[in-house]
Amino acid sequence: MNMFRRLAPTLIGIIALSVVLALLQASGQAFWQGLVINIGIFIILTVSLNLSNGFTGVFSLGQIGFMALGAYASAILTLPLRVKAEYLPNLPAWLATIHFDFSFGAFPLGFLLATLLAALFVSLIALLVGLVLMRLSGHFVAVATLGFLVIVRVILFNADDFTRGSRTFSNVTPYTDLWWVWVWAGLTIYVVWQIKFSSFGRSMFAQREDRAAAQAIGIAVMPPRLLAFVVSAFFTAVAGSLYAHFITSFSPTVFYFDLTFRVVTMLVIGGMGSVSGSVIGVLLVSALAEILRRIEDVNQLYGLSGVVLAVIFILIIIFRREGLLGSRELSLARFWERGGGGE
């Protein structure tokens, strides 16, 4: 009974979300579908950035590099063979003959596998990078991880055999839909939430608040940081794969500082350390960006949305440094209890 009580709000939330998604899917409103897909992808990106940056306080600016790698890796796996031969003629043989097109009934199992493989590949890279970079602290991490972002970009631009270099990588099969994005977003939220309230999560927060004190009571700094970095990279790569199979054509320029800054804005506004805060940050910034974009288009005021968002960002940092929620969580369960007046 107690168990049911605890889970009920979450279940109701999931059911409500599913109904909304189903209605949206059926409505055929391409604009709103695209917007909600984008929001889902940003939720994955921001929640996983929160895991690495917010929970541990190690401020990484390289996460979008993982997204880029995830996007390219999975797109190479799902590209139809004929297109691949024409497009990437110099691929090594074992990659050139792989096509993840198997399906289970109508379910594109190949896309799931390609996403998982790409994310695992990226996690491995994150593990190697993290072993080196997680030893740094403070603002030097920011500079070094930004260096990682630049390195990824240079490699993507120059590894023509795999990425077509600066030319657009297109003809990716549009597998991504509302369900794919939101199931992954739900999974990301679930996993990050579980980590937050695990002993690993508490170690992350402890060494963020006071490293010396944390070490003094026997908390090792490296394992929680590394775990956060690798899991974050995994989901960031998933977001990359979803994004690639959503817009279907992209180039390395997409995955650079503008996107990094957008996700960092969402994180900081929501609150570093709060999963629900990240979701709120994504919703607020997405809504605001969409409204501003309309104003920009109508009045030909390009650049306006960037200025307004950056001003809000600075105001938040100055007047509400913790972001909207800080490390606290809004939970549906609490609303439920208050509303029901039980207990």
Add this chain to the structure above:
Amino acid sequence: MLYYTLQQIINALSIGSLYALMAVGLAMVFGILRLINFAHGDMMMIAAYIAAFSLAAKLPFPVAVVVMLIGTVIVGMVTERVAYRPLRGAPDVALLLSSFGVGQILENGTLLVTRLMQKPIQIAFPAPDVLSGAISLGPLTVSRLNIVSLVAGIVILVALTLFVTRTTLGLSMRASAEDLIAARLMGIKINRVVMTAFQISAALAAVAGLLFAVQAGQINPYMGFTPVLKAFIAAVIGGFGSIAGAVLGGYVLGALEVLLTALPGLGDLLPPGPLADFFKTFLPSSLTSYRDAFVFVALILMLLFRPNGLLGKGENEER
């Protein structure tokens, strides 16, 4: 071969001067506030735009330079007052994030203004005669821009060193960089010191921005991003916060970049033989396009093994 080498050395020195100017601009502010100023590249961009508009308005070159310096310094002072002073005493990351925001405002603001003026995003930079063309020194051809960068870099850096070591204000700046709280207790007016640091930093960004714009031939709102990343590397190589270190870092980075550009092409220049084959095998010219990646790998190695830079003191000795 000798001329090729000499030419490359001049290239390295002139690009090194540019990096040194930028890195010192970063180091001035970092030394006192522990702020890695991401908006520094955007200050360069602002300077380039002011210079471009002044020159387009037919102002003579020296006047345009003065307008550019004053304009950029004012922008620098405003950003300090609005975005950084309220964060005095906040964690380092808050300052860093605030400088991201400032950079975004400067970039998008410039975009907005240029679009309102019906200009394209990318505009040609009207290079003045002093900075264009080349002169020949015997068998060598050296571009005027390279010479001006080199001379301007050295003159400014010497003047700055004199300022920091010989004047009272310079002394208070060094004291504040050493220990902000102790400096305040000694009666140093911190706000004035910080403001001066931002003024000098902005003026350095302005000079670097002008030289950079002439070199590129065109300007756009995002032109500051890559140079500022390079300046970070130069500052890290030298030890963030030390002015002498930043200068050294700038020249080391310039040399490194020229080496990474020149060496891979060397195999094609050398007379055929084992040496040429060696270069063709191990440093093919296709490596040149990976130059930036190598430079950043160097940055990460530096942060890991000598985080205080070539000239930096050990962290433990400092406090």
